[in-house]
Amino acid sequence: xxxxxxxxxxxxxxxxxxxxxxxxxxxxxxxxxxxxxxxxxxxxxxxxxxxxxxxxxxxxxxxxxxxxxxxxxxxxxxxxxxxxxxxxxxxxxxxxxxxxxxxxxxxxxxxxxxx
Amino acid sequence: xxxxxxxxxxxxxxxxxxxxxxxxxxxxxxxxxxxxxxxxxxxxxxxxxxxxxxxxxxxxxxxxxxxxxxxxxxxxxxxxxxxxxxxxxxxxxxxxxxxxxxxxxxxxxxxxx
Numbered sequence: 005x006x007x008x009x010x011x012x013x014x015x016x017x018x019x020x021x022x023x024x025x026x027x028x029x030x031x032x033x034x035x036x037x038x039x040x041x042x043x044x045x046x047x048x049x050x051x052x053x054x055x056x057x058x059x060x061x062x063x064x065x066x067x068x069x070x071x072x073x074x075x076x077x078x079x080x081x082x083x084x085x086x087x088x089x090x091x092x093x094x095x096x097x098x099x100x101x102x103x104x105x106x107x108x109x110x111x112x113x114x115x116x117x118x119x
Numbered sequence: 120x121x122x123x124x125x126x127x128x129x130x131x132x133x134x135x136x137x138x139x140x141x142x143x144x145x146x147x148x149x150x151x152x153x154x155x156x157x158x159x160x161x162x163x164x165x166x167x168x169x170x171x172x173x174x175x176x177x178x179x180x181x182x183x184x185x186x187x188x189x190x191x192x193x194x195x196x197x198x199x200x201x202x203x204x205x206x207x208x209x210x211x212x213x214x215x216x217x218x219x220x221x222x223x224x225x226x227x228x229x230x231x232x
Contacts, residue, residue: 008162039222046125046224047163047208060219094162105170106151106212106220110162 006031008111010095016117022083025114029076029097035059036078037108038070041092050093053078054100082116090118122146123211125223133231138196140226142209145190149221150214152185154194157206157225166207167194171214199230 009028017023029036037060038050049062053072070080076097082089092115096108124143132138144152150171155163169176169183169192176183182195196203209223 037220044128044224046121047210047222049219049221052219096162105168106153106210107165107168108155108163108220110164112160112162 010111014115024081027078027095033097035098035100037096038080039094085118123221123223125226127226129227131229132199135198138199140194142192149211151212153210155208201230201232204230
């Protein structure tokens with residue numbers, strides 16, 4: 005069973021630009037969550053999608069947005085990039101069923117550097 | 120507001136000894152607690168979990184203890200092996216909160232051969 009795939013793995017942008025990151029979940033998984041990892045801050049929850057609907061949202065500004073497609077693939081977008089957006093962006097999938105106990109399956113992440 | 124806290128950013132342990140990683144939380148609405156392990160250049164992987172109605176869960180060399188009154192959990196690794204060297208994240212799931220899992224800031228464990 006293929007794991008969670010994130011593209012691109014690495015990218016460099018300049019301030020003010022925008023970026024789109026992509027995530028393909030494990031086949032059959034309907035929930036996709038996004039996290040931002042920065043040194044000293046751990047994994048900060050961005051948002052979670054299920055069946056093309058955003059169900060949960062973290063405490064990030066509106067420059068961070070996402071969407072999910074009918075095949076469960078997800079994208080996140082960051083507009084008007086700032087230096088502080090430099091981070092590892094992790095996508096995680098899960099089955100999405102009631103009774104799920106918290107196990108997430110992560111991709112390897114997209115490393116974004118903003119210059 | 121960091122609802123899951125790991126106050127030790129790093130820990131060094133000799134091979135064969137016990138590693139104890141600690142985690143504190145503030146939200147009483149968490150119903151499952153999990154530990155994830157992360158190697159450099161890889162995504163986190165699930166290690167072990169515990170329900171809020173239990174106080175201990177064991178899986179091989181890994182044991183998680185939960186003290187609800189103190190809002191504290193710990194991960195014990197016995198015996199520690201060099202391959203255990205990684206960053207360990209404590210995480211918690213909201214009860215009824217769909218698929219939202221909150222993570223701590225991580226503890227970097229180094230097991231010295």
